[in-house]
Amino acid sequence: MxxxxxxxxxxxxxxxxxxxxxxxxxxxxxxxxxxxxxxxxxxxxxxxxxxxxxxxxxxxxxxxxxxxxxxxxxxxxxxLAVGSRAEKKLARLLKEAVATGSAEGVTPARMRELFESTLRTNLQAAGKRK
Amino acid sequence: MxxxxxxxxxxxxxxxxxxxxxxxxxxxxxxxxxxxxxxxxxxxxxxxxxxxxxxxxxxxxxxxxxxxxxxxxxxxxxxLAVGSRAEKKLARLLKEAVATGSAEGVTPARMRELFESTLRTNLQAAGKRK
Amino acid sequence: MxxxxxxxxxxxxxxxxxxxxxxxxxxxxxxxxxxxxxxxxxxxxxxxxxxxxxxxxxxxxxxxxxxxxxxxxxxxxxxLAVGSRAEKKLARLLKEAVATGSAEGVTPARMRELFESTLRTNLQAAGKRK
Amino acid sequence: MxxxxxxxxxxxxxxxxxxxxxxxxxxxxxxxxxxxxxxxxxxxxxxxxxxxxxxxxxxxxxxxxxxxxxxxxxxxxxxLAVGSRAEKKLARLLKEAVATGSAEGVTPARMRELFESTLRTNLQAAGKRK
DNA sequence: GTGGTCTAGACCACA
DNA sequence: GTGGTCTAGACCACG
Missing domain, CATH: 1.10.10.10 (Winged helix-like DNA-binding domain superfamily/Winged helix DNA-binding domain)
Known part of the structure; x- marks a missing residue:
């Protein structure tokens, strides 16, 4: 090192x-x-x-x-490899998304940004529905 | 505060x-x-x-x-909402993935874990292809 | 567990x-x-x-x-309930004190703090009289 | 030391x-x-x-x-010296209790034991009232 | 012994 | 002034 x-x-x-x-x-x-x-x-x-x-x-x-x-x-x-069926499904979708982004030249940092943004939006929507 | x-x-x-x-x-x-x-x-x-x-x-x-x-x-x-067509596509896929996970009860922390894992795997694959 | x-x-x-x-x-x-x-x-x-x-x-x-x-x-x-007459008396007084504090919203932690402080003060006074 | x-x-x-x-x-x-x-x-x-x-x-x-x-x-x-009226009252009662115990030869350790026991009993009573 | 959190106070890059 | 990094050294929770 x-x-x-x-x-x-x-x-x-x-x-x-x-x-x-x-x-x-x-x-x-x-x-x-x-x-x-x-x-x-x-x-x-x-x-x-x-x-x-x-x-x-x-x-x-x-x-x-x-x-x-x-x-x-x-x-x-x-x-980490996914136990439930729900997680398998999610993992497949994520893989597809990342592969697409990667293939089209989106940087990992940018993908992480978009992912976090999506997560946050989803959480707020879920919260408001309460 | x-x-x-x-x-x-x-x-x-x-x-x-x-x-x-x-x-x-x-x-x-x-x-x-x-x-x-x-x-x-x-x-x-x-x-x-x-x-x-x-x-x-x-x-x-x-x-x-x-x-x-x-x-x-x-x-x-x-x-953040995205500029390029590539990002739009990625954003749509991520949204779908997160919505699915959320609907089926996967926690945000777990989704983040799976996302990072997917990212990492993808990067390694891309690296080897070099 | x-x-x-x-x-x-x-x-x-x-x-x-x-x-x-x-x-x-x-x-x-x-x-x-x-x-x-x-x-x-x-x-x-x-x-x-x-x-x-x-x-x-x-x-x-x-x-x-x-x-x-x-x-x-x-x-x-x-x-614990007490043997001697002295302990019975003490127990009665403590019960009154705790009940009062509790009724007026003093937290257990704060009561303990005050109790310990009182104990300490008393001990020092007793010590000096020696 | x-x-x-x-x-x-x-x-x-x-x-x-x-x-x-x-x-x-x-x-x-x-x-x-x-x-x-x-x-x-x-x-x-x-x-x-x-x-x-x-x-x-x-x-x-x-x-x-x-x-x-x-x-x-x-x-x-x-x-530590007691702010609220409630605490003043509590402090006075505790002082009386400790002084009494001390005067009649109850050890500090035993007083602490009785105090903790009283606290615990009180908490349980308060809890059940919920 | 391990990692985790926090403070005090330093120097740096930037505007 | 701002935030960013680093050091020295403290206690805390756990094994």
């Missing part, structure tokens, strides 16, 4: 990016523990808070999962 | 929740500026970093948008 | 709350033994320390009592 | 007792910070958890107060 403190890319993002790549590349296996916050902080000589912020980002993305008192672990993507 | 420092709900989340509700309720109009980080921090007597963390969360959700040197602003959801 | 590890309510408090309710509801009778630390820990899949902390809390509240080498037992509230 | 690890008195209680005495004796002034958890743990060579348990006990008793991110502080007893 190499960090360039002078880069314009924030340190916490450099960390997150490298871990994300490592997970995608299979360097860390599903359910495997990553280095502890403090251990990684010492190793790359940054403040533990900075590492935490990186882990936070990966947690929100669903790449890793932290278990208090135990450590942080690579999420087994297969475990 | 009322904060309970002894609550089990983290302060930054209390802040985020209250602002989100205020925005939904129309207390803040689209494109309107929210209180500055430091101003809000003074008002509710917490550290500016804690307020920032709340703003961060809302930013990621697309509720607000911060513009460095200017302040943080309520995002005009209509502005 | 159902535990939600993702809840914001700490696990040890979830445990304590459920046991307190069970005792109040008469699920466990006075003088009856509760599940052993380790047995309960295994059953609900948490660390024994966590269970210990829950039992600790209930012990301090006087709901249960642990007897070394034997187990933990539901305290028979009638047993 | 001297700790006797061989004593029958648990270490955390030895710590709590000594700090309580120090506060009563005015060694630490109201609003003054106590040694941090870890600092004290290192100094007297015990596990930080043990110190925390001592601080916990003092916190519940209202002797000290911990402020996240800052440290633990001696509570200014004057600050």
């Amino acid at each position: 190499l960090i360039d403190p002078k880069s314009n890319v924030p340190i916490f993002r450099q960390i997150a990016d490298q871990i994300r790549e490592a997970v995608d590349a299979g360097v860390y296996r599903p359910e495997e523990a990553l280095p502890s916050l403090r251990a990684l902080a010492v190793e790359i000589r940054v403040n533990p808070n900075t590492v935490q912020r990186a882990y936070d980002e990966l947690d929100r993305e669903g790449v890793i999962e932290s278990r208090r008192g135990l450590g942080v672990f690579v999420v087994d993507q297969r475990r | 009322l904060i309970d420092p002894k609550s089990n709900v983290p302060i930054f989340r209390q802040i985020a929740d209250q602002i989100r509700e205020a925005v939904d309720a129309g207390v803040y109009r689209p494109e309107e500026a929210l209180p500055s980080l430091r101003a809000l921090a003074v008002e509710i007597r917490v550290n500016p970093n804690t307020v920032q963390r709340a703003y961060d969360e809302l930013d990621r959700e697309g509720v607000i948008e911060s513009r460095r040197g200017l302040g943080v602003f309520v995002v005009d959801q209509r502005r | 159902l535990i939600d590890p993702k809840s914001n309510v700490p696990i040890f408090r979830q445990i304590a709350d459920q046991i307190r309710e069970a005792v109040d509801a008469g699920v466990y009778r006075p003088e009856e033994a509760l599940p052993s630390l380790r047995a309960l820990a295994v059953e609900i899949r948490v660390n024994p320390n966590t269970v210990q902390r829950a039992y600790d809390e209930l012990d301090r509240e006087g709901v249960i009592e642990s007897r070394r080498g034997l187990g933990v037992f539901v305290v028979d509230q009638r047993r | 001297l700790i006797d690890p061989k004593s029958n008195v648990p270490i955390f209680r030895q710590i709590a007792d000594q700090i309580r005495e120090a506060v009563d004796a005015g060694v630490y002034r109201p609003e003054e910070a106590l040694p941090s958890l870890r600092a004290l743990a290192v100094e007297i060579r015990v596990n930080p958890n043990t110190v925390q348990r001592a601080y916990d006990e003092l916190d519940r008793e209202g002797v000290i107060e911990s402020r996240r991110g800052l440290g633990v502080f001696v509570v200014d007893q004057r600050r």
Whole structure:
């Protein structure tokens, strides 16, 4: 893990990016523990808070999962794989949407934006119906 | 804005929740500026970093948008509404997916999980094709 | 006994709350033994320390009592009810105080605070007289 | 601060007792910070958890107060001093009760036991009335 | 020991 | 002035 403190890319993002790549590349296996916050902080000589912020980002993305008192672990993507029929249906629709967007050049960030917007709109509509 | 420092709900989340509700309720109009980080921090007597963390969360959700040197602003959801044909198509598909999930009782958190998972899978596939 | 590890309510408090309710509801009778630390820990899949902390809390509240080498037992509230004339008098006064506070909307936590403060003040006064 | 690890008195209680005495004796002034958890743990060579348990006990008793991110502080007893009329009334009754108990030789621990028992009984009665 | 939240106060980039 | 990042170091919940 190499960090360039002078880069314009924030340190916490450099960390997150490298871990994300490592997970995608299979360097860390599903359910495997990553280095502890403090251990990684010492190793790359940054403040533990900075590492935490990186882990936070990966947690929100669903790449890793932290278990208090135990450590942080690579999420087994297969475990996410949809139980109920409702979820299967949803997953299929999402896959179609993402594939379409991707094929037509919409960036992931923009897709996330649209997804969140849709979610929010839906929630408000649902709320008002109460 | 009322904060309970002894609550089990983290302060930054209390802040985020209250602002989100205020925005939904129309207390803040689209494109309107929210209180500055430091101003809000003074008002509710917490550290500016804690307020920032709340703003961060809302930013990621697309509720607000911060513009460095200017302040943080309520995002005009209509502005997200999409420009290109590709985005329109994507938006329609996402809406369908979310509506379906919502109707069948899938929680927003779970939908977000599945969406992120789908995104990630798609990106990896796209990457390998390179 | 159902535990939600993702809840914001700490696990040890979830445990304590459920046991307190069970005792109040008469699920466990006075003088009856509760599940052993380790047995309960295994059953609900948490660390024994966590269970210990829950039992600790209930012990301090006087709901249960642990007897070394034997187990933990539901305290028979009638047993507390007082032996000596002095205790009867005290109990009567405390009951009046608590009833008054409760009727006027003082929270239990605040009553405890005032009680402890009173106790402390009294002890110091007694000490100085020595 | 001297700790006797061989004593029958648990270490955390030895710590709590000594700090309580120090506060009563005015060694630490109201609003003054106590040694941090870890600092004290290192100094007297015990596990930080043990110190925390001592601080916990003092916190519940209202002797000290911990402020996240800052440290633990001696509570200014004057600050507790009853605002509302209801609290004044309650405080007066509690003072009478404690003074009576104290005068007739009831121990503080026993008083606390009776107080907690009374509180609990009252709460249950209030709950059932719902 | 682990991760999580918070504070104080620093420096930076931007307007 | 604004927000963004980082450090040092605190307590908190859990194992």
